[in-house]
Amino acid sequence: MSLALVWLRRDLRLHDNPALLAACEQHSVLPVYLDCPSEEGDWPPGAASRWWLHHSLTALADTLQARGSRLIIRRGDDSLALLQELVDETGATTVHWNRLYEPAIRARDRAIKASLRDQGLEVHSHNAALLREPWMVKTQTGTPYRAFTPFWRAARKGAFAEPRPAPGALAGVAEWPPGLTPDDLDLLPKIRWDKGIAASWTPGEAGAWQQLQTFLESRLKGYDARRDLPAIDGTSRLSPHLHFGEIGPRQIASALQGLPHGDDRDSFLSEIGWREFSHHLLFQNPEMPDLPLDRRFEQFPWSGDQDAALYAWQRGETGIPIVDAGMRQLWETGWMHNRVRMIVGSLLTKNLRVPWQRGETWFWDTLVDADLASNSMGWQWIQGSGADAAPYFRIFNPVRQGERFDPEGEYVRHWIPELQRLPTRHIHAPWQATGEELRQAGVRLGRDYPQPIVDLADSRKQALDAYAAIRTA
Numbered sequence: 001m002s003l004a005l006v007w008l009r010r011d012l013r014l015h016d017n018p019a020l021l022a023a024c025e026q027h028s029v030l031p032v033y034l035d036c037p038s039e040e041g042d043w044p045p046g047a048a049s050r051w052w053l054h055h056s057l058t059a060l061a062d063t064l065q066a067r068g069s070r071l072i073i074r075r076g077d078d079s080l081a082l083l084q085e086l087v088d089e090t091g092a093t094t095v096h097w098n099r100l101y102e103p104a105i106r107a108r109d110r111a112i113k114a115s116l117r118d119q120g121l122e123v124h125s126h127n128a129a130l131l132r133e134p135w136m137v138k139t140q141t142g143t144p145y146r147a148f149t150p151f152w153r154a155a156r157k158g159a160f161a162e163p164r165p166a167p168g169a170l171a172g173v174a175e176w177p178p179g180l181t182p183d184d185l186d187l188l189p190k191i192r193w194d195k196g197i198a199a200s201w202t203p204g205e206a207g208a209w210q211q212l213q214t215f216l217e218s219r220l221k222g223y224d225a226r227r228d229l230p231a232i233d234g235t236s237r238l239s240p241h242l243h244f245g246e247i248g249p250r251q252i253a254s255a256l257q258g259l260p261h262g263d264d265r266d267s268f269l270s271e272i273g274w275r276e277f278s279h280h281l282l283f284q285n286p287e288m289p290d291l292p293l294d295r296r297f298e299q300f301p302w303s304g305d306q307d308a309a310l311y312a313w314q315r316g317e318t319g320i321p322i323v324d325a326g327m328r329q330l331w332e333t334g335w336m337h338n339r340v341r342m343i344v345g346s347l348l349t350k351n352l353r354v355p356w357q358r359g360e361t362w363f364w365d366t367l368v369d370a371d372l373a374s375n376s377m378g379w380q381w382i383q384g385s386g387a388d389a390a391p392y393f394r395i396f397n398p399v400r401q402g403e404r405f406d407p408e409g410e411y412v413r414h415w416i417p418e419l420q421r422l423p424t425r426h427i428h429a430p431w432q433a434t435g436e437e438l439r440q441a442g443v444r445l446g447r448d449y450p451q452p453i454v455d456l457a458d459s460r461k462q463a464l465d466a467y468a469a470i471r472t473a
Contacts, residue, residue, distance in 0.1 A: 001028045001171060003090055005083065007097040008033050008071070011128045011245035012060045013205040016163035018126035019096040027094055028171040031064055033057060034082050035075040035185050041104030043289065043372050046365035048334040049243075051194050052203050054187035056244050059204025061182065069170040072179035080112045087121065089177045095121060098128035098245070101279050102372050103286035131160050131249045131276055134283035144284040147388040151280060152273040163250040196332035201240065201368060208241035212255060223264040230326075230337035231410035236268065237335070239369035242275065249275070278373035281387055289376040290357065292385035296470045303353040310354050312453050313344070314362055316415075319450035321428055322402035323347050325415035332415075334368035339405055345382035346396035351459035353466065356383040384467070392467040395460050402428035418448050 004027035006020050014020065023029045037044035045053060061071040074082045083095065095116055100109070109125065116123045127133055137155045138144060145151035188194070202210070215236040219226070226234030241247045249272050256265050282288050292298060303309065312318050316327035326340035336344070341363075349356045356379040363379075364370045380386025384394070406412060409427030413420045419427060421441040426433040431445060431452060438445065445451050 002026070002094065003028045003030060003092040003173060004094040004096055005086055005090075005092045006031050007079075007083065007095060008060070009097065009100055009245075010243065011098040011248075012056045013208070013246050013248070014063060014067075014166035015205065016128070016248050016251050017098070017166075017245075018128050018164075019098045019124070021164055021167055022124060022126060023094065023096045024167040024170065028173055029069065030086070030090060030092060030173060030177075031069060031071050031170075032083075032086060033071055033073045034079045035073065035180075036077060036079045036082070038077050039079060039104065039108050040102065043102065043104070043364065046367070046370055047189060048197065048366050048368045049370050050187040051189065051197060051334070052201070052240055052244060052368045054182050054185065055203035056246060057182040057185075059206065063205065064170070067170050069172050070176050070179070072177055073181065073185070075180060075185060079108065080115055083112065083116065084119075086177060087116075087119075090173065093121060095123045096126065097124075098126050100129070101134060101283055103282075128245060128248055130279055131155065131253060131272070134280045137276075137280060144280065145277075148274065148277050149388075151277050152270060155273065155276055160253050161250055163248065163254050197334040197368065200333040200335065203240070203244070203246070205246045208238065208246035211236070211238055211241060212247060212252065216255060216259065220259065220264050220268065221261050223261070224267040227267070228339045228405050230340050231406055231408070231414070235338065236271075239371070239374075240335070243369050243371045275371075275374055277388075278371075278377040281377055282373040285387075288380065288386070289360070289372055292383070293380060293387055294385045294389075297383065297385035299470050300355075301353070301466045301469065302355050306352075306354045306358070309352040309453060310348070310358055310362075312450070313348050313352065313354070313359075317450050318347065318454070319431070319445075319452035320347065320398050320456075321409075321412040321416055321419060321430065322398050322406060325412045328415045330363075330366050334366065336367070337411075339401075340411075341378065342382060343396050343398050343401050345379060346394075347398055347454075349379075349383045350395045350463040351454050351456060353459075353463060356380065356385070392471070393464060395463055397456060397460075399429045399456065416449070419443060 004023035006023045006029055008031055011017055064071050076082050086092065113123045132155050137151060219234060223234065226232060238247065252272060253269065256269060259265055285293055313327060316324035318324055322340065323344045326336050326344045330336040345359055348354050348359045360375055360379040363375055377386055381389045384390055384392040402412065409424050412427050419430060422430055422433065422443060423437060426437065430443060430449065443449055
C-alpha cells in the first residue's frame, strides 16, 4: 500500500478523526505530530496548555502503540520542512490533516498545501473541530452573523454529521522513521507548579470520554440551573478536551440525542454553540484577539496605574472574595468556573479599568482550555467591545454576584481558607463586618486578607463615565 502522513495537531484522538479515517481507507498510515510553536504567531501555547499537551501526546502515543502504530514527533521552526523530510524518508505520497482556524495557522496551512501539491503530493484537509465550518453559516443576505441567537438558530438547521468510530486497524510501515518523545519537547514546567492541575484533570481521549459520560450520567439533569453555581460540580469540564481535540463536538451532539432533560440538554448544547460562534467570529475577524471589534473602544480611557492592580488580580489578592477565589482556582487547577470568569473579567476591565488584552494574556498562559477564539471572544464580551457583547453598562457587582451564585459562601471558603470562619452574611464583603466579627473569625483585614483595592461604587461610576465618553466619540 502507498503511505499517507496524518499530520495531527489539535485532534489528538482516534475516534471521529476524519483525517485519520480518510488516510486509512487507501493507505498505510504514519501519524505525525510537529512541534513548531513559533508558527502560531503571537499566540504560541501558554504554560498550562503545554502541560496538557505533554500528557495528551503521551496518552495518544500509548494508544497508537497498543494498536501496532506509532506517533512520530518532530520539532523545529518550519512545519513544511519537517513534512518534506518525512516524505523523503518514507516515500509518502499523501498528506492528510484536520483544519485549524486561527489566522496564523490558516495562512501557514494554505502555504504548506500549495507547496506540497506543487511537488506532486496529494494533500487533503478535513473538519474535525466544529459542527459547521465557519464559512457555512450566513445570514439570508450572505453576510456573517454578529449575534449568537440567530447564528445558533441557523447553525442548528439540519442534522449534524454523525461521528465515525476509530479505524479498525492501523496499517503501519516496515521501517519507522526516528522521532522524539513527549518528554523531549520540554513542555512541562521546570519549577513544578502543576501539582494541583495534575490532581484535577486526566488529559487524553480516554479521559475526555470518561468526562463526557460522567457529565451525562450525573450532571446533565439540572444543568440549566446548576451551571452558574461555582461551589458545585455542575458543568461538563470538557473545554480542554475539546480544545485539544481529544473529543469532538459531533461526538458530544450525538451522545445528547435521545436523552431526556430537554431544557438542560438544549442549554448544554448551546454552550457548544457558543464555541462554534467564537470560531465563526474569529474566522471573519482575524484581528479579534488584539483589537476591539467595536473600534470606539480603542479610545477607552484605561487607568494610568495598571500594573499594581493587575498583579493583585493575578494573585487573587484584590480583597474581593469571589474574585480572589476564582483567580486562586485558576492558578491551582488551570481552570475557572464560567460564571466566575465573567465576574473577575468585569472587575479587571471595568472597576480597575485594565485593558481586556492583559486579562486575555493571563488567561492564555494559565488556562488548560486556553482557546484563541473562545478566550478573545469572552474577553470582548465582558468588555462590551465584541459581537453580541454584554451592554456597556453591565458592570457586575461582585458582592451581589457572590451572594446570588455562592449564597452559603462555600466556593469562597474553599479557595480562601483564611475567611472560613467569617459569618455567611459577610463572606462576600468582609469589610462590612464589625471589628468583633472579624476578631472572632480570626481575620485582620490588611494582614490576613487584603482590604479591597478598589471602591466598587466609585469605580462603577468612573467606568460608566468612561463608557459615556467613547459612546459619543
